Amino acid sequence: MFSDTAAKKGVTFPKGFKAAGVKAGIKKSGNLDVAVIYSEEEAAVAGVFTQNAVAAAPVYVSKAAVEDGKARAIVANAGCANACTGEQGMKDAKHTAEIAAKALGCAADDVLVASTGVIGVNLPMDKLEQGVKDAVASLSTEGSVDAGNAIITTDTYSKACSTEVEIGGRKVRFGAIAKGSGMIQPNMATMLSFITTDAAIDSKLLQEALSEITEVTFNMISVDGDMSTNDMVTVLANGAAGNAKITEKNADYKIFYRTLKEICTGLSERIAADGEGATKFLTVHVTGAESFDAAKQVAMSVAKSPLVKTAFFGEDPNWGRVICAVGYAGVPMTPEKTVVKFGGIPVYANGTGASCDADALRKVMGQHDIVIDVEMGLGSAEATVWTCDFSYEYVKINGEYHT
Amino acid sequence: MFSDTAAKKGVTFPKGFKAAGVKAGIKKSGNLDVAVIYSEEEAAVAGVFTQNAVAAAPVYVSKAAVEDGKARAIVANAGCANACTGEQGMKDAKHTAEIAAKALGCAADDVLVASTGVIGVNLPMDKLEQGVKDAVASLSTEGSVDAGNAIITTDTYSKACSTEVEIGGRKVRFGAIAKGSGMIQPNMATMLSFITTDAAIDSKLLQEALSEITEVTFNMISVDGDMSTNDMVTVLANGAAGNAKITEKNADYKIFYRTLKEICTGLSERIAADGEGATKFLTVHVTGAESFDAAKQVAMSVAKSPLVKTAFFGEDPNWGRVICAVGYAGVPMTPEKTVVKFGGIPVYANGTGASCDADALRKVMGQHDIVIDVEMGLGSAEATVWTCDFSYEYVKINGEYHT
Numbered sequence: 001m002f003s004d005t006a007a008k009k010g011v012t013f014p015k016g017f018k019a020a021g022v023k024a025g026i027k028k029s030g031n032l033d034v035a036v037i038y039s040e041e042e043a044a045v046a047g048v049f050t051q052n053a054v055a056a057a058p059v060y061v062s063k064a065a066v067e068d069g070k071a072r073a074i075v076a077n078a079g080c081a082n083a084c085t086g087e088q089g090m091k092d093a094k095h096t097a098e099i100a101a102k103a104l105g106c107a108a109d110d111v112l113v114a115s116t117g118v119i120g121v122n123l124p125m126d127k128l129e130q131g132v133k134d135a136v137a138s139l140s141t142e143g144s145v146d147a148g149n150a151i152i153t154t155d156t157y158s159k160a161c162s163t164e165v166e167i168g169g170r171k172v173r174f175g176a177i178a179k180g181s182g183m184i185q186p187n188m189a190t191m192l193s194f195i196t197t198d199a200a201i202d203s204k205l206l207q208e209a210l211s212e213i214t215e216v217t218f219n220m221i222s223v224d225g226d227m228s229t230n231d232m233v234t235v236l237a238n239g240a241a242g243n244a245k246i247t248e249k250n251a252d253y254k255i256f257y258r259t260l261k262e263i264c265t266g267l268s269e270r271i272a273a274d275g276e277g278a279t280k281f282l283t284v285h286v287t288g289a290e291s292f293d294a295a296k297q298v299a300m301s302v303a304k305s306p307l308v309k310t311a312f313f314g315e316d317p318n319w320g321r322v323i324c325a326v327g328y329a330g331v332p333m334t335p336e337k338t339v340v341k342f343g344g345i346p347v348y349a350n351g352t353g354a355s356c357d358a359d360a361l362r363k364v365m366g367q368h369d370i371v372i373d374v375e376m377g378l379g380s381a382e383a384t385v386w387t388c389d390f391s392y393e394y395v396k397i398n399g400e401y402h403t
Numbered sequence: 404m405f406s407d408t409a410a411k412k413g414v415t416f417p418k419g420f421k422a423a424g425v426k427a428g429i430k431k432s433g434n435l436d437v438a439v440i441y442s443e444e445e446a447a448v449a450g451v452f453t454q455n456a457v458a459a460a461p462v463y464v465s466k467a468a469v470e471d472g473k474a475r476a477i478v479a480n481a482g483c484a485n486a487c488t489g490e491q492g493m494k495d496a497k498h499t500a501e502i503a504a505k506a507l508g509c510a511a512d513d514v515l516v517a518s519t520g521v522i523g524v525n526l527p528m529d530k531l532e533q534g535v536k537d538a539v540a541s542l543s544t545e546g547s548v549d550a551g552n553a554i555i556t557t558d559t560y561s562k563a564c565s566t567e568v569e570i571g572g573r574k575v576r577f578g579a580i581a582k583g584s585g586m587i588q589p590n591m592a593t594m595l596s597f598i599t600t601d602a603a604i605d606s607k608l609l610q611e612a613l614s615e616i617t618e619v620t621f622n623m624i625s626v627d628g629d630m631s632t633n634d635m636v637t638v639l640a641n642g643a644a645g646n647a648k649i650t651e652k653n654a655d656y657k658i659f660y661r662t663l664k665e666i667c668t669g670l671s672e673r674i675a676a677d678g679e680g681a682t683k684f685l686t687v688h689v690t691g692a693e694s695f696d697a698a699k700q701v702a703m704s705v706a707k708s709p710l711v712k713t714a715f716f717g718e719d720p721n722w723g724r725v726i727c728a729v730g731y732a733g734v735p736m737t738p739e740k741t742v743v744k745f746g747g748i749p750v751y752a753n754g755t756g757a758s759c760d761a762d763a764l765r766k767v768m769g770q771h772d773i774v775i776d777v778e779m780g781l782g783s784a785e786a787t788v789w790t791c792d793f794s795y796e797y798v799k800i801n802g803e804y805h806t
Binding site: 085086089119321326 | 454
């Protein structure tokens with residue numbers, strides 16, 4: 001579902017969806033910066049939003065729009081986050097939905113809005129209004145790539161995918177575009193993921209599925225430990241596939257759920273791998289924990305440690321920093337029972353360093369994708385967190401004076 | 404107490420203390436690496452140790468030595484942490500105390516041991532034994548500077564101080580040496596602080612004072628959020644000043660407490676300012692919080708944010724990253740009530756950016772020492788956390804292949 005061809009189809013792969021991305025002059029670079037995703041028919045909608053107490057205006061507007069379980073469109077812009085913008089920010093976010101609704105011929109409360117970019121600056125509403133109108137005018141079933149490129153910021157590439165499954169004898173399609181990079185962390189910092197499907201599903205069930213899946217996918221990414229003011233994940237399901245509407249947790253629901261989880265997992269991995277300045281993609285897999293929460297806490301402690309992240313940047317098999325981060329995670333652990341592996345090779349066991357094949361270990365550390373296993377030996381719960389290394393480039397990107 | 408002259412006196416400023424630092428060949432650099440601090444008379448002792456579940460062998464040995472409330476000496480080495488070294492590590496740590504005890508003519512359980520350096524490597528006991536003997540042989544009242552230099556690792560300088568106060572009509576002296584740098588965080592990561600005083604004080608009261616003071620000083624430092632396996636803070640109080648022994652929380656105790664707190668505060672500030680690769684010293688001061696714990700959580704959230712730390716490295720007055728870190732600290736906050744100031748200049752208020760004198764703000768951001776004030780407007784509790792910025796140099800120091 002993440003092949004180049006599948007990614008190209010993106011959010012317009014499911015029936016009845018159009019998208020567009022246009023240049024409105026909001027990004028300083030002059031690149032694409034306004035996206036619209038549109039469902040020709042009313043769609044069931046679900047959303048998960050940032051838990052930051054300082055949530056941006058578009059988060060409030062979209063939360064309200066999702067409440068009745070139905071929606072038609074999403075308008076997103078990059079270059080300005082419309083966060084910490086007070087009453088004017090709320091007015092602007094609402095007005096953006098109204099502009100799009102008018103152009104699309106739908107109700108304003110059926111339009112979700114999303115923004116990403118600089119905090120504390122008001123939206124340039126003239127530019128945005130023109131951008132929304134241009135995007136609506138150019139909506140097409142080929143518009144997913146432009147829409148994907150319009151929402152990225154410091155991402156090195158736009159994340160997208162699409163896939164088809166059979167549900168109740170019908171072909172059901174799914175698609176997605178997403179952005180991530182800096183500040184990515186549990187609770188989805190500066191992360192936008194828009195998923196579309198032509199499945200017919202009850203909106204409450206859709207929300208339940210998305211909320212559950214977010215816990216073990218988007219909320220398990222850590223790039224730098226910061227959580228942004230603007231994050232959201234949404235799913236629009238317009239029923240155009242004609243499957244019998246999923247209203248209970250039957251076999252159809254299971255296929256739907258599994259497919260949505262695969263999409264969210266794939267997007268999460270790609271978002272983590274494309275963290276600012278990343279040179280390594282790290283999967284921290286904790287097993288044998290007493291509970292999922294304990295496993296997650298240990299995995300996050302390892303994934304967030306700057307010392308671990310710089311060690312992997314330097315291709316240094318420094319298990320001491322990993323076991324140290326396990327030790328201060330704040331959950332019970334027994335050094336003698338704990339095993340740490342890099343790329344499947346045990347590097348720490350029985351309370352001390354494990355003797356291992358230095359050549360094989362060097363090869364592991366030289367790879368781009370590295371799995372760090374932490375076996376706690378205390379129970380049967382597990383958790384996986386995705387992160388990246390910390391490089392000079394990270395400091396450069398975030399140390400530059402932007403304002 | 405932190406003047407060059409006072410720092411030079413260090414741990415040997417109080418009566419009845421001697422110290423030495425020697426080269427034992429444990430540090431690859433060949434620099435001083437074994438320190439001994441010795442009290443001619445039995446001293447009351449207190450200690451606070453790492454809370455990392457993976458504590459190093461010397462932590463266990465010193466914890467046991469502190470239990471009876473009395474001690475005579477501290478042996479510390481840099482270059483090898485004796486952490487994650489299993490049973491051999493415990494034997495080596497105990498044996499180190501025995502070697503020192505024999506040379507000094509005291510009981511082994513009156514000797515504290517401390518190590519800092521590489522994790523997962525056994526102590527080179529031959530070198531260490533010779534080093535301890537050499538250090539004991541060269542103990543002097545002029546030895547504090549050498550002892551201080553023997554315990555540093557990636558620190559750019561040894562932290563030390565000394566001061567004199569009057570308690571009950573007697574001159575009472577205090578001195579200290581400390582090391583910090585990488586991994587410095589609450590619960591005192593890779594941090595060693597050895598404090599001496601000739602005050603006479605009950606050991607239980609001394610422990611109570613040190614534990615309390617550590618909560619608001621050493622545990623309020625954050626350099627990179629990691630907590631080490633080897634941290635400890637100790638105080639030796641040998642009573643040589645001849646003051647009436649402090650056995651209750653009277654006026655004498657208050658002077659003692661205030662002085663100890665000043666020392667711990669000054670050492671904490673210097674340790675944070677000398678974080679690996681630091682170019683800025685940042686004081687995060689949270690006021691108006693509902694509780695100390697809430698204030699600390701907010702201050703730590705700001706101080707640990709890599710986005711905040713890289714912004715200050717770039718001298719970017721990016722209040723958006725600060726308010727964002729306040730927002731995800733996990734404690735109640737009201738954006739409209741919160742005020743953020745950089746160097747006393749309001750940059751965020753009423754839910755949005757505050758208009759301010761750009762020249763004055765630029766001047767603040769260009770300084771080495773910067774105070775970040777966060778006023779929560781919710782209560783009367785406050786907390787101060789010290790940290791430093793995140794630079795290219797941090798990545799370089801920690802990304803180099805050390806093993």
